[in-house]
Amino acid sequence: MLDILAAIIIFALWALVPILIGLLLGADRILTARLQGRRGPTVLQPLKDMAKLLGKRAKQVNLSQVAFAYLALALQAVAVLLLIAGGDVLASLLISGAGAFVMVLGAFSVRSPYSSLGAQRELVQILATEPVLLLVVLSLGYANGTFLASGNGTLLIASLPLAPVAMIPAFLMRLEKSPYDTATAHSELVAGPYTEYSGRALGIIKMAHWFELAVLFGILLLFFDLPDPVMGVILKAAAVATVVVLTALIDNCTARTTRWTLLRSALPLGLVLVGANLTTLYLINNGVI
């Protein structure tokens, strides 16, 4: 009976994920607007955008393009479900990574130069973020003794304070902020891999992106687990709010750089931060320091 109840809660949470991410993106848009001296949309705007897109007719270039969009959504949704169900974090990250590659394949499946350019940018982003995220999850597994999300229960940020910091460039990229040039700006160039999607197919690929964001936030929140569930939820909400404010601030305070600058800066920074943290933790655990 308890198992059925737990399963219902897990699936309810899973179904709520797109709504929560939509609200989070709405808050992000309001914050960005206020930083720019504008009023901005309502917090529900991303959800309204999604509802509109899913209700529109899609103009597909070819069938494989749409198939890749649905496959990307399925992979990202499974990755999120695995994380919510307390499954393997490493498997969740790898499935989400596969989803990101499928999205790139979808962009490459059409003959549009803009879509191809967007796909290449996406690949550079994957190259810059995935090794760092992998090391973050490995360090999480080392500190925790298990890769299971359910095996957590301690405040990991105390022993791995630099790992969430190393994830910030990944958040900047996945939240499509402008320092790294696949931003949601005003031309075909920067719309990236979404260029050739339209209507419902665009909604599906955007939904896949929302689930991808959920995986990223899910991994971050594992660092803020507390034995007390109420305090844990408050701490996690504070962590998510901090990331949203920080990324909006960085977005509005920095000039736009190229994707190669991103690769040169974010990848070494992330690897050095997590590597240093992991080494220190190893030395402490072995009584060297």
Added chain:
Amino acid sequence: MAARREATSPWLLHFDTGSCNGCDIEVWALLTPRYDIERFGMLNKGNPKHADVLLVTGAVTRKSAERLKRLYDQMPEPKLVIACGDCASTGAPYVGCYNVLGGVDQVIPVDVYIPGCAARPEVLIDGVMVALEKWKVKKEVKA
């Protein structure tokens, strides 16, 4: 209910078919903090495949007519077209010129005509809102 929800998220595509840039400047003014069209859920998109509303400025020249038609065809249904300003609405004062076809409705169907030379940003926002009423009708017809 669904139609009302969808009508609050218009994504705009702006195309200049031969304008003097007066209306274009007013269209771009919509994005500034003073007019901030994002508060109505509107976003400027540079891609016809993502757009719901086509904002056209300027009288349609013979050279731009084919491009205008192609952009219109690339937009997914349901879609709206707004002729911004006097030139886009009627072709005036360039009607009869050897290189001008006339207003936007000579090439593609227009849903809303916005008067003015140049069209004021407030009227442009109002025009999009009026167009969204048509959106609801189009959705119902489709359903």
